[in-house]
Amino acid sequence: MIKKILLGIIVIVVLASGGLYYWLSTENKADIKNGDATRDNPAPQITLTELNGNPIELSSLKGKPVFMNFWATWCPPCVAEMPFINELYPQYKDKVQFVMVSVDDPKDKDKVVKFIADKRFTFPVYTASQADIAKAYNIQGIPTTYIISGNGNIKKVHVGGMTKQELKALLDKAVKVK
Numbered sequence: 001m002i003k004k005i006l007l008g009i010i011v012i013v014v015l016a017s018g019g020l021y022y023w024l025s026t027e028n029k030a031d032i033k034n035g036d037a038t039r040d041n042p043a044p045q046i047t048l049t050e051l052n053g054n055p056i057e058l059s060s061l062k063g064k065p066v067f068m069n070f071w072a073t074w075c076p077p078c079v080a081e082m083p084f085i086n087e088l089y090p091q092y093k094d095k096v097q098f099v100m101v102s103v104d105d106p107k108d109k110d111k112v113v114k115f116i117a118d119k120r121f122t123f124p125v126y127t128a129s130q131a132d133i134a135k136a137y138n139i140q141g142i143p144t145t146y147i148i149s150g151n152g153n154i155k156k157v158h159v160g161g162m163t164k165q166e167l168k169a170l171l172d173k174a175v176k177v178k
Contacts, residue, residue, distance in 0.1 A: 041154045043068075043146065044136035048101060048126035051113050056126070059152065061097050065174040066148040068099040070139050073115045077161030078143045082121060084164040088171055089123045095175045098123045103133060103142060147174045 043066075045059050058068075069085065071078035082100075089098060102112045106127040116125050133139060137146075140159065147156040147170065155177045158170060 043148045043152050043154050046128055046132045046136050048099065048128050049106070051109065051116070051125050051127070058099070061099065062150060062152050064095065064097055064150050065155075065177045066097045066099055066146070067092075067171060067174055068101060068146040068148060070101050070103050070133065070137070070142050070144045072103045072142055073111060074104070075142050081143060081161045081163075081167065082119065084162070084167050086119075086121045086123055087164065088167055092171045092175070093123075096171060100125045101133070102127050103130060103139070106130070145170065147177060149177045 043058065045057060048056050048058060050056060058066075071082065073079070085098075085100070092098075100121075100123050102125060104112050104127070106129060109127055112125065112127065137144070143159075143161055145158045145162070146154055149155050156170070156173065158166075162170065
């Protein structure tokens, strides 16, 4: 009888500990499910670094919607969609803030700078600590694109590459985000 009670207590403690661990580990992480957000989900704050070395806090970009795209120079779907993003950038840059975040090794920033220059992309590009990105945004695959409202809430997440039409539709939706 005492063994059953002790076993029951151990099971309850283990389950409670697991639940507490899960709750603490998901706190302040972005919900990475594809699609529209069904509730206010504040965008986790990260420090980005412009390619010229200037740091910028994501939270400083509040005011208008943010199109935040995580990409890499070695990622074929990323490279395929970037010309479309660059083509749409002039049309939307006054309505939506573009935050193109390279997940390449930040220590190899020259590779990113050369890639952007060779492709003649004009949108703003940033780097960030891979540990910060992984912890805050729980990126499961790239490219991953977030639409963040002007007040800092995640409104949409898209994992995977997009066509020009899909990007345009996403940017049109971003313009309407409150």
